[in-house]
Structures are given as structure tokens and as C-alpha cells.
Amino acid sequence: MNPVICHLDLDAFFASVEQNDNPEYKGKPVIVGAKPGGRGVVSACSYEARKYGIHSAMPISEAYRRCRNGIFLPVRMKRYIEVSKSIMDIIKDYSPVFKQISIDEAYIDLTGTEKLLGAPHKTAEKIKNRVLEKAGITISIGLAPNYYLAKLASEAGKPDGLFTVEKGHEEEFLNTLTLKDLWGVGKTTITKLKELNITDIKKLRSFPEEILSSMLGKASGRFLYNAVRGTDPGIIHNDIKNHSISNEVTFSKDTKDPENIKKVLLGISGSIMSKLIDKNQKSKTVFIKLRYEDFSTFTAQKTSKYWITNSESIYSTALELFNKKWNGFTPIRLIGLGVSGVVSENFPDQLELFAEPDDKKKKVEETITKIKKKMKNIKLTKASLLDNE
């Protein structure tokens, strides 16, 4: 039985939701993202906005320069999650093998569903119609013999597309793409490939894996070698090795004020701990991220012998790392803080045989989280976060 993988990708998702919720925006350049005038970027934009050369991740200032009459809207993540859920519920109906990749993307495996549902492209059409009816949003679908090609296929058909890569025609399809179209190939890789005189997919295919690996590293070499042959390089893994939870903040103006920075770190410490407790997860590693005015970025991390049990210990480790990294006078653009190596609360560990010193503090955190959950509109926070707010 030939495998049929289906990749589904919602078109210009955030912008489409806005256009659907506000019909007066239909047919107009809608740009969802940071406030024009600020330091943010475009999160998503409608196809009408793309005509101006606007795309996601573009600095919002540049987007504004290109399209003064654009409709600039803030990100309403809660609403997008809501719409996304209702659409994913439709998609799930068509296969027991469902994998959501992000807020606007999912895979289903349609292998062997022909008898029950009809031909895969018929199923895809049904999904497209139902999503349009229920959510007013167009979706692009790619059908292919594997996950990697299905993703490229949905991209090839955008917007409102339905594109199939037949078994046996993998390389033929890939030859119609550019190197940049390959998932996993970015700016740096393009530059490195150029040094080998590789500027298209056919040429890339003519290189042995060893040469690519020596140029790009073992994993990247193997990845590309497989990708250009239409062999799935394995983009979908079921087990995530190193889960992390983090928050970061770009200041509206670069800052040298340690109090300013400490306040942000303290705030993030609390929200990270709440998330850990909420999700019943734990971690031993705290990391910080610093970005200076020239955009140079540094990270530092520390792994403790014990599981983190309270936000104070996240905060004190963050401060320690921050003091180690920062010279005290270079203005800071961004500060980030998080925990990595996150595992489930019941993840076994020998050290747990011993009593951990911070248990009491953890109880306090858990209580705060519970109260927050019950009383959503009550602001409960630490006294030190309240000044100047």
C-alpha cells in the first residue's frame, strides 16, 4: 500500500481570522504584528499586503513604510487559538494519525483510507470545504508519499491550494523548486552552498553525502542528501528530547538600568514557575539570554543537582548568570529567561530519594497558581513587582 501523507496549512492564518471577524477588512492589506513605530515585526499578513512586498518577520517599520494605508492590527493570540482548535477538530475526523505542528499546521496520514473515505484528493477537497464553511478560512493541502514532501507540496499550492506529489515523481517535483524552498534551508546554508557552486536542486543532488557533510556538518549533510532525493529526512519525530519553557522581552528602548532588568527577570521567574506547576513538569536547568544594542546575542545556563521547586531559585540563578555575562555598561536590547531539560513531574530520579530543601517554597508557589486559576481577574503577584506599575 502506497503511503499518503497529507499536510494542511492555513493560509495567512492570523490575517485571515481578522478578515473573517471583521468583514470590512476583506480584500485589504491586513498586517498583524507589532505596533507601527515600535521595534517589532510582522507576525502575519494577508495576500493583499504581500503585493507590497510585505512578509512575516519583516520589521514592522519597513512594512509601514511600504504600505501606509495598510490595516495594522495587534496579535490576538487567544482568538487564533480558539479558531485553530475548531479547525483542527474538523481535520482530526479524517484520520486517527493526526499531528499538529503549530497553530496553523497539521499532518494526517491518509494511507489506507481510500475504501472508507474515497481517494485522498477527494478527502482533501472535503476538508477544504468544511474548513471554509465553518471558519471562513482557506487552507492549503499537500499530498505526498512522505511528511517532508507533503509539506513542500502544500507550500507549492498556496494559497487555497491542493497539490499532489505522486509516487515516482518526487525528483521531478523537487526540480521545480529553488534551494530556498527546501524546508530546513536558510540563508546561511544557501551561502555555504554557493561556495560549492551549488545554486539549484539538481546540482545539489549531484554531490555525494560526504562532501555535503564535510561542508555543513554531519547532520545537515545527510539531511540535504535525503531531502533532494525526495527521501524523508525525518522532520517529524515523536519524542522531543529537550523541552524548554521561556519568556523574553525586548525593551522599547535599550537599557543599562539593572533595576529595570532585575524586575523583568523576577517577573519571568514567576511565570515560568507557574507554567511548570500548571503542566506538572520540572527542570534543573536555568538559562538566560542577552541581546545588546548591536544585536549580538549571548546565552548562559546553569544546571543544578536538584529539581527547581520555586521561582526564587529561578530568579537567583538568573541573576547569577546575568551578573556573570553582563559587563555593566553595554546597553541591553533584550533579556530572556527560561528553563530547559523540562520533564514530567513523575520523571524518575534517584536524587528524589532524599528530601529536597525547598519543598515549603514550592507549596507556596502551588497555592499562588491555584488561586490564580480560580480567580482569573484578581492580580496576585510579588510585592517587588508592584512598584512603578
Add this chain to the structure above:
DNA sequence: TCTGGGGTCCTAGGACCC
């Protein structure tokens, strides 16, 4: 053009252990 925020995975070097 002047660059968000939340992630994952890879690499390379050093420490440490057997």
C-alpha cells in the same frame, strides 16, 4: 529594511569517569 517571541536540533569543546 534594522531586525519579536517561542521553540527545536546540532556542534564542538571541556570535565569527568571507567
Add this chain to the structure above:
DNA sequence: TCTGGGGTCCTAGGACCC
């Protein structure tokens, strides 16, 4: 004295994706 080999953990940085 002039030097192993493998495994694992930790750290910092980098590439890429949505």
C-alpha cells in the same frame, strides 16, 4: 613520563522554523 578510548553530561553558540 610525552600520553587511550569511549561514554555521558554540561555549556555556549548557531541555524532554522512558525
